[in-house]
Amino acid sequence: MTYSRILGTGSYLPDTILTNAMLAERVETSDEWIVSRTGIHARHIAADDQKTSDLAYQASVKALESAGIAATDLDMIIVATTTPDMVFPSAACLLQEKLNVPGIPAFDVQAVCAGFMFALATADSYIKSGMAKQVLVVGAEVMSRVLDWDDRRTCVLFGDGAGAMVVGKSDAPGIMHVKLAADGRYQGILNTPAQIAGGKIQGIPYLHMDGPAVFKFAVKALSDIAEKTLAEAGVEQSAVDWLVPHQANLRIIESTAKHLGLSMDKVIVTLPQQGNTSAASIPLAFDHAVRDGKIQRDQTVLLEGIGGGFAWGAVLLRY
Template sequence: MTPRYSRIVGTGSFLPARRVSNDDLVAQLAAQGVETSDEWIVERTGIRARHFADKDVTASDLALEASRQALAAAGCEAADIDLIIVATSTPDMVFPSTACILQHKLGVAGCPAFDVQAVCSGFVYALTVADAMIRAGTARRALVVGSEVFSRILNFQDRTTCVLFGDGAGAVVLEVSDEPGILASDLHADGSHVGILCVPGNVYGGEILGSPLLTMDGQAVFKLAVGVLEKAARATLDKAGMQESDIDWLIPHQANIRIMQSTARKLRLPMDKVVVTVDQHGNTSAASIPLALDHAVRAGQVQAGQTVMLEGVGGGFTWGAVLLKM
């Protein structure tokens, strides 16, 4: 029996129109009695701007625009898709899934559609699941999306977290192929670290119990992230029988430039092989990797035939990596 593989054949992304520079955010926070500065934000994170969605814009709205771009790039229609997976931590509703809502907005019905919730590792998880389903023969063409409206869950009284995140969406079309595209992946989680990055609130009887806003122990996250990202990347390379030198591009979750620099250094990769969008997009959680991938493809950086390492780490605590050939 001929082996089945999957390959990315189209990418897309979308950012809300409202761009919020550090200076814009500093002014907003100052009006609320919270002090910070552009210099403080850039030095600690590398972030200079982010995009925030308007109040009536949902994760599925952003996902729809990114999906349309990815479908156009792949040269196919929504009706050609037989699997939809959306990675998000900020869904439109408690249920149904954002993927089902996206399916309806795309004007199609019938194919399986579901969400993956692994926070900032969500797109890596979703891509791995889609690849497995295509290899198993249960799908031929998948739409895999990361979409977030993190501005909804930020505490604008906490300058250590509210300056980090932004909204956006990225998407890929993953198609069955005779040639390997997704070469290997490596996924992990450790629930003992739930408390260092979470939104601890929940809904009960129409009321919110606990806090509905993001809370994070930044130092603990940083310490864990730099270690597990290197291990996941090396494990993925081992599974593919490849070396660090085989990587043409590293596209990490765009959380913090210092984490990205540390990971690149550990993998002995120069920063000119790392796709960086955190400076203009902030941390868009599950959207950050597909956003950065699409940005790099459309800028002519990532090209057909090149080997790309994707990796992410997020609340849960979750982490993982995917090695692919474009």
């Protein structure tokens, strides 16, 4: 039987760090207010000349090095992002050009903060079907560019960054089970509703979020999909070595872990110094945990994320 397995990981964070104290100088807020409600202390912000594909490239180079393969060995590139460089071509095609690997399929997946789950599931399907052997999967975002810096409810939450995985064909189990979901009826509580028409921006080009509504939905949706993923895979909760959740809000992460009966010692948390990096948050957290020696080979890891749409998903894997 053919499986897909993570061969290598990489990540990248821009050099500029925006702390809560620095934010308090430009908007009515405080370090105590932000930390008590979100768990976030700081976030990284892309330079003016950095675009999503630039961040993706830096993370990809590290992932390829970790996997021990060259970019020319790839069969496909998938980028999960909601903040691409431009309307088109895709960030994946721009990343492909930077990696100098013309010809192979390259495309974006848009499911906001759940995007990496959808991209990883897509790579898994291509590999298991025999249509690809080695796929580069990237989550990359410059969320700072869709924030209203006068809105303290949202501007304190997000940061920029990229995370990448090289996923390859394997005879040993790697990705064990995937479960995805979406419900467009909730589009109004988390969105960026602008569009380009006639050379002008129509609608509001800033991220809008109904925080309490998102929190309530996210806790239930993430807990439910995690339980269903484990049940359908026939894996007990006690067998999970690590939970790598979307890094959105520490209270959501703690609530989900509690619902699953997992100690926070088994949860990878990078939120305090990175903020919510949307589709990049899970691969960023995973790579940092691997490089810190926490996540090790042959351990069982559960990934889960939720984003605007709503779209949400979970991936159970053996690293």
